[in-house]
Every structure is written in structure tokens, then in C-alpha cells.
Amino acid sequence: MxxxxxxxxxxxxxxxxxxxxxxxxxxxxxxxxxxxxxxxxxxxxxxxxxxxxxxxxxxxxxxxxxxxxxxxxxxxxxxxxxxxxxxxxxxxxxTEECDSVQSNVNDPLQRKLLVAALTHIYMSGGPVKEDDMWKFLSEAGLLEENDHVGRKILTHTFTRQMYLKYSKIGEGELARNVFEWGQRALEEVPKLFLLNKMAQAFEKSPDFWCEQYKEATEEVNST
Incomplete structure (x- = not known):
């Protein structure tokens, strides 16, 4: 026994x-x-x-x-x-909110593209049409008009990594490809960080953008 x-x-x-x-x-x-x-x-x-x-x-x-x-x-x-x-x-x-996305994306150009794209979507208040995104990044001096390699970073690299969601909405002639925040960005990138960057760039207080500020502070208070 x-x-x-x-x-x-x-x-x-x-x-x-x-x-x-x-x-x-x-x-x-x-x-x-x-x-x-x-x-x-x-x-x-x-x-x-x-x-x-x-x-x-x-x-x-x-x-x-x-x-x-x-x-x-x-x-x-x-x-x-x-x-x-x-x-x-x-x-x-x-597991901890980062002060930047530097620790997440090593390439400086890719980091700038990601921050700019996420900020544009966030400040637009919803999905951004593909053409509008290319126009924004071109005017910001981050992508040349026909930079297909740069565009592929957004449509493929960041999409596979789930920083961005790239999908088609609508049917027929009204169909459009749009960009949204991906699940990784929702988990890792604080909206208040992006809003503070906007405020610094435009020499404004973050609460100048009322809706975005409300969303960003609610996100902080919920964590």
C-alpha cells in the first residue's frame, strides 16, 4: 500500500x-x-x-x-x-499604457506613419476613407503621392499587426476602403497621448477638442 x-x-x-x-x-x-x-x-x-x-x-x-x-x-x-x-x-x-509608440514600432518612419494615421482617424471621429488618408499623409509630408511602398505599410503591415483595420464598406459604386483603429492600437495606444501631441502641435489645450478630450479622459478613468 x-x-x-x-x-x-x-x-x-x-x-x-x-x-x-x-x-x-x-x-x-x-x-x-x-x-x-x-x-x-x-x-x-x-x-x-x-x-x-x-x-x-x-x-x-x-x-x-x-x-x-x-x-x-x-x-x-x-x-x-x-x-x-x-x-x-x-x-x-x-500591460501598461505607453507614453509613446516608440517601444512598439522600431522604424522611425513607420512610427511617424502610425501615429499620424491613428491621430487622423481619432480626430475624424470615425472610419477614414482611404483616399482621405492618402491625402492627409501627403499634405503632412509623410508619404509621396505615389508611394506604394509606404501605402502598403498601412494596408498590409499595420493591418496584419492589428494596429489598423482596413476594410471595405458599402456596395457597388459606393464601395469604399476605410481605415479604423485596430485591436492592438486600442489595447496599447492611449488616446490622451495622441491628443496631447495634437495640442502641442497647434499650441492649444487638449480640451479644445471637446469630444476627443471627453473620450480620452473617459478611457483614462476607466483603467
């Missing part, structure tokens, strides 16, 4: 050790993927854990929960589940 108890205890300890290994491997995998800003498919995580740690399907939720705790504590990240056409996906976002 005592031998059986020792055996059971050994099995439980081994199972716990395997779970710890899976959590560490899950964290490592997510941190390695974070740099691309591309959403991570749950199926990719499951496959990786099964390959490296032989993690069972019914253990994946536990591994993800514990891995998320480690991401927050050690790296200041969190996993956020996002809408996807096929399967569950996650993005890795900062």
Missing part, C-alpha cells in the same frame, strides 16, 4: 514538472513571436507544445493561463484573444 502511495506521488510530481516545462516553453514561444506583432494562432501554440513537451490538449488552457501570468510579471505583456475568420488567435500587447 505504502509503495503504491509513493508511486502515485511520484507520478503527480512528474506531471507537475511536465506542466512547468510546458508553461516555460509556451512563454518562450510567445516572446519569440512577439517581435513580429503578427497574431499567433492557438493551433500553432498547441502544435508547438505537443511537439516540444507532449502537452495534452486538455492541458493547453492551464498552460496558457499560467504563461500569461508569467508574461505579465516578467515581460509586462499580456495575451489578448482577437477575432479571426479561422480559429482562435492571440496578440501580445503591453
Amino acid at each position: 505504502m509503495s503504491q502511495r509513493r508511486g502515485n506521488r511520484s507520478t503527480a510530481e512528474e506531471s507537475e514538472a511536465n506542466l512547468d516545462d510546458a508553461i516555460k516553453e509556451c512563454v518562450r514561444f510567445i516572446v519569440c513571436r512577439e517581435g513580429s506583432k503578427i497574431p499567433i494562432k492557438r493551433a500553432e501554440i498547441v502544435k508547438h507544445l505537443n511537439t516540444t513537451c507532449q502537452t495534452l490538449a486538455n492541458q493547453v488552457n492551464t498552460v496558457l493561463v499560467e504563461a500569461n501570468k508569467t508574461l505579465k510579471r516578467v515581460y509586462g505583456y499580456k495575451l489578448v484573444q482577437v477575432e479571426a475568420k479561422s480559429g482562435i488567435q492571440y496578440i501580445v500587447v503591453l
